[in-house]
Amino acid sequence: MDKEQSSIYDKERRYASFLSDVVLLIQDEHDEVSVLANVAAALKEAFGFFWVGFYLVKEKEGSEQQLYLGPFQGPTACYRIRYGKGVCGSAWKQRQSLVVPDVEEFPGHIACSSLSRSEIVVPIFTKEGGVVGVLDIDSTDLATFDDVDRENLEQLCRLLTTNLY
Numbered sequence: 811m812d813k814e815q816s817s818i819y820d821k822e823r824r825y826a827s828f829l830s831d832v833v834l835l836i837q838d839e840h841d842e843v844s845v846l847a848n849v850a851a852a853l854k855e856a857f858g859f860f861w862v863g864f865y866l867v868k869e870k871e872g873s874e875q876q877l878y879l880g881p882f883q884g885p886t887a888c889y890r891i892r893y894g895k896g897v898c899g900s901a902w903k904q905r906q907s908l909v910v911p912d913v914e915e916f917p918g919h920i921a922c923s924s925l926s927r928s929e930i931v932v933p934i935f936t937k938e939g940g941v942v943g944v945l946d947i948d949s950t951d952l953a954t955f956d957d958v959d960r961e962n963l964e965q966l967c968r969l970l971t972t973n974l975y
């Protein structure tokens with residue numbers, strides 16, 4: 811096994827252990843803010859990500875639906891993101907995960923921190939298939955996220971759907 815394969819294998823093992831811990835962490839609690847807050851903390855603890863958090867679709871009186879900042883860990887962040895805007899709003903609109911190896915190459919990227927250099931955003935669905943929000947993770951290094959992250963974070967978001975939505 812070469813160095814790259816061994817680091818992929820290592821990451822897969824870390825996610826496998828993380829996901830089985832998350833099942834136990836959230837199984838007895840169904841309050842949205844409480845569960846998302848603990849999942850953000852668990853991701854930060856397990857992987858040391860620079861910024862990890864949730865943006866949730868909400869419709870406030872008299873205005874269109876937007877993503878609003880939810881539970882997170884890391885530096886302060888933008889409060890609202892419009893449908894189709896930035897990486898988060900694009901993942902919401904496209905209803906699919908977006909892996910961005912270099913945020914400067916993503917047209918319309920929203921820079922909450924100038925230190926963020928790569929990013930992954932995974933939509934969270936209701937059981938009926940509506941988007942309730944996104945999981946957003948930022949790194950200070952380029953090209954931090956790959957298919958292993960995407961597949962495992964999608965699995966995490968499916969656990970959230972089962973538990974909360």
Ligand code: SME
Binds near residue numbers: 888891
């Ligand atoms: N970069 C995101 C905005 C959220 S922050 O990264 C926390 C975007 O382009 O949607």
